[in-house]
Amino acid sequence: MNIEELKKIREKMQKEIDLRSGEKAIKVVIGMGTCGIAAGARPVMAAIKDELSRKNAESVTVTQSGCAGFCEQEPLIDVFLPGEKKVTYGKVNPDKARRIVQEHILGGKVVNEFVFAQEK
């Protein structure tokens, strides 16, 4: 483990955390059950994290959930924007995930062509 590198992260992040309001309102949940993992959820999560940090949107919470029962639609991701209904995207791949980050999570516009289900 490279301890020096980790110390640098601490110094850098400590300053940034102080600046943040502390509220993480936007949430993305990725299905990480056996079905999700087998269908490619891990690279989807990596793409989402990467896209968020490239856009300096590190205050978005990215979490995992288990199998939702729609294994054939995996990888599934849920997007929660403050004050809006949950949107679930199905059969997501890293490219689709990057578009969802840009257009929906950061842009506020649902990417209708990838939607599997939308809360009414």
Added chain:
Amino acid sequence: MLELSLHILDIVQNSLAAQASQVEIRIREDLGKDLLTLEVEDNGRGMSPELTRRVTDPFYTSRTTREVGLGLSLLKLAAERCGGRLEVRSQEGKGTKISATFGLDHFDRAPLGDMGETLAVLICGNPGVNFLYEHGVDGQTYRLATREMREILGPVSLDEPSVHDFIRQDVQQGLKKIKAASFPKIMEVLR
């Protein structure tokens, strides 16, 4: 699953579902014995002997949403396919230890894959859990422990994106280093 690291990501979810606060992942690659050993040990709530026996049966699951559970069955298949086996030891209230062996050079052994990404996803997704990862290749060992990371990071949480990147890269580089160091041994075995 295409990679052993995806199996690991998958079966550690069982440990987390069993409310483990400590998960130890150990991998050893022994070139001389042509053996890869994988261990996942947790201090979760454990299972009864009856459950431990049935847990690799694909038609058993602790879930109530449906009647199949494939995680451990798939790992068992992956091990047996290349001359290895899967063992599950568990004690109620104490924890569970999964051990799998694989023929290291067996044609059907899935590659290890991206352990860096697997650990980053596990650690950042569960910042409150203590993870220990030890990977040995013929005497050379790479080690990552969240307990030590937390001491250095102080108030900075393990779920920060820059920590995710750190874990991914540190594991990838660390594994590359121990593999390179064991290279003379590989040559010896080949000879």
